[in-house]
Amino acid sequence: MVEIEVNDLVEIKKNGRIYRGIVMPHHAFSSKNIILIKLENGYNIGIDKRNVKIKLIKKGRKHKKLEKEIPYDEKKPTIALIGTGGTIASYVDYETGAVHPATTSQELVSAVPEIFELCNVEAKVLLQKLSENIVPKDWVKMARKAAKELNKGKAGIVISHGTDTMAYSGAALAFMLKNLRGPVVFVGSQRSSDRPSSDAFDNLAAGVKVALSDIGEVVVVMHAGISSGKCLIHRATKVRKMHSSRRDAFVSINDEPIGVVEDGVKFLSGYRKKSDGKTIAKTKLNENVALIYYYPGMKNDDFERFADGKDGIVIAGTGLGHVGEGLIKSIRKLIRNGVPVVMTTQCLNGTVNMNIYSTGRKLIKAGVVDGKDMLPEVALVKLMWVLANEDNVEKAMQRNIAGEIKERRLITPISPPENK
C-alpha cells in the first residue's frame, strides 16, 4: 500500500461519493482522524478517514516542514496564543498553491514574522471547535486559561476564535475576568488564509500588538475596512458581527472602538488600564436563560412555552423596548414567579427607554428590567453571569460591569406622540 503524503493528488471514496484533491498538511486544530484535501474548485474539506477508500492519483512534491529557528528572546515580553478552533495563521506554499496551516509557533513565524520581532509567543491549543459549536462551558475554559497565563507572567493573551460566536465568547470573558493583568484579545478571520484577500494575517498581527498594550479589558481585534490592513479594537461587550462574510464584519455598537491598529496601536477612546494584582476568573454561569425575539403575531402561548422553566429571560423587543400589549400578562406572571425579564431592542442601535410610550410604562410596571443600550446577545450572556454571581439580579443587570452599558441619555426627553 502506497503511503499517502501531503501534496499528493488523491481520490477519496466515502459513502458513495468521490472527492478528488490535493492532500494538505495537518493543522494544530484538526483531528488526527481527518484527512484534509483541497478540492479542484478551491475549497478545502476535511473527511473522516474511517470507512474511506483513498486512491493515489499522482505523487506530489515532497512537503517540507518549515524549520526556521525562533530564538527565545528573554528581553522580549511573552504572549499566550490560545487556539479554540480558529485558524491561527497559515502560510501559502506558492509553488503548489496549497495552504499550510501553522501548527506550531515555529511555523507561525513564516506567516507573520513581524510578531517575533515584538515578542515571544507560546501557542496552546485549548479547543478544536467551529465557533457555532462553542457552548458556555467553553467560555469557562477560555477564561480560566487566560487568567492562568496572565498570572504566570504573560504580557497578554490572544485567543483565536471562529467569527460566528466570537462576540458572545468575548462578552462572556469580559464578565468573568476581573482585575486583568493584561489584555485579552480575540482575533478571527472571515476569509481563509489561502485567499489573497485573507484577513487572518492582519488580524493576528494587530491582535498581538494589542496584547502587548496596557489595556486591562477583553477586546476583539478585526479588520476595519475592506481594502486596507487597518484593524479596529472593539470592546468585547459592545461588538457584533454585522456581516456574514465581509472582512469588516465586526462593528462597535452604541460605543466607539477603543482604538485602531495600523503600524502601531492608536487609542481613540478611554479604556481600563491593566492591573498589577492577580487576575481572577469568576466563571460561574447559569445557562438556564433564553433570548426571545419579539415579532408581530407572537402569541402568549409561544412566549410562555419558550420561557417555561427558565431562570431568566432577555427579550429583543421593538423600538424603545416594546412587545405587543397582549404579552404583558405572560411577562407579569413570570416576574411574579421570580424570573427576571430584561428588555433590549432589536434595533441594536440606541437605548431602551420604556418611559416614553404606554406599552413601555406597562412593562416597567410589570417589573421588566431596563436593558439600556446593551446588545440583546450581551444582555443574555450577562444574565447567565449575573444569575450565578450577584444577589440583586435586577440591579446588577442595570449596572455597568464590563463596558456593556454606555448610556448617553438624551438631555431633552423625546416627547411622545399619543400614538405612534
Place this chain on the structure above:
Amino acid sequence: MVEIEVNDLVEIKKNGRIYRGIVMPHHAFSSKNIILIKLENGYNIGIDKRNVKIKLIKKGRKHKKLEKEIPYDEKKPTIALIGTGGTIASYVDYETGAVHPATTSQELVSAVPEIFELCNVEAKVLLQKLSENIVPKDWVKMARKAAKELNKGKAGIVISHGTDTMAYSGAALAFMLKNLRGPVVFVGSQRSSDRPSSDAFDNLAAGVKVALSDIGEVVVVMHAGISSGKCLIHRATKVRKMHSSRRDAFVSINDEPIGVVEDGVKFLSGYRKKSDGKTIAKTKLNENVALIYYYPGMKNDDFERFADGKDGIVIAGTGLGHVGEGLIKSIRKLIRNGVPVVMTTQCLNGTVNMNIYSTGRKLIKAGVVDGKDMLPEVALVKLMWVLANEDNVEKAMQRNIAGEIKERRLITPISPPENK
C-alpha cells in the same frame, strides 16, 4: 361643574397619582375615552377618563380649530392617506406651544401645505394602534384597503404607521399586493411633531411625493440623515429599523434604497413600475410560524419546545447560516415531519451560504431552506404568506417574490479554512 376644554391647565387624579398639564385637542386616532395632556416636563400622555378626578387649575386660551378651506381640485390626482395609529401630522400652536394633531385633511394643510399644491388627499382612519400591537390580521386590513383605494382610482396610497413594526407591515403588504396600480408608501415619525427636530412633516411630505410617482411597489419613506430634510425610499422587503430613537433609523439592508426625496423624487436604482390592471390583494396568511434566534447554549429542548406545533420555522443563525451542531437532530426531525425550516443570518448584512462550512452542509442535508439575503423578519412574514398561498413552500421561499431576495453571489467562492 366647569367644562374642561383644550388649552386648560388641569390636575388629574388617577389611581392615587396626580398628573398636571395642559389639555390637548383630540386626535383622529385617539380614543374618545382618553384625555390628552401635555405634562410640564414636555411629555404628552393620554389618561383614561374613567375613574379620574379632573381639577381645573387655570382656564386656557380658547382653542380655535383651523378652518382653512381646502378646495378640491379635479385637475390634481388624489391620494389616500390611511391612518393605522401613527401621527399623520400635527401643527404647533406657537402661542401656547401645544401640539394640535391634525384630525382631518383640512387641518393637515396647516401642517404640510405643500401637499395640497400637489394633490387632493382623502384621509381615512383604519386602525388606532401603537405599532407594537399590530398583528398579522391588521396587515390584511391594510392590504385590502390599499387595493380598494387604488382600484377606485387613487394615484397612490400613504399609510402612516408607528415605526416599531412598520417594516414588518411593509413586507407583509409587499407579499400580499399584486399588480400594483400605484405606489403604497409607509411613513412614520421617530420624533413627536411638537419637537423642532420632528421628522413627521418631512416624512409625510416626502411620502406623498413618492405616492404620486410611477412606482408599483410597497416602500417605506423615512428620514435619510439627522440634519437635513432628505428622505430615502426603501423597498419594504429590504428595510429595517436600526435605531431605537434616531430619525435616520430606517436602513436598506442588502440593497440600495430605490431613491431619495429632497425637492423632488430622484431614483437611485431600478424598481417595478406601476401597472394598468386591477390590483389584487392576496391576503391569506398562516400565522402559525416562529422566528428562533440562535445563541450559544440553546438546547435541543429549547428549540423543540418553541418549534412544537408550528407550520414553519425561520432561524436567525450565526454567520453564513449556522447553529450549534447538536440542534441539527431536532431540525431534521421537524423537517421530516413536513415543517419547513428556513435559515437566515443574525448578522443581517450579507447572505446565507450553507455550502462553505461543514455545519452548513449538514443543515442543507437535513433539508434546511436557504434564506439567502433575506432579513430574518422578512423571511418570517414571507413564510406566513407562502404557507397560505404557494404549493411548493421550499421553492417559493427561495424565489424572489417582492424584492426580498437580491443575491449577488460571490464569483470566487470563499475558500473555507478547515476550522474557523
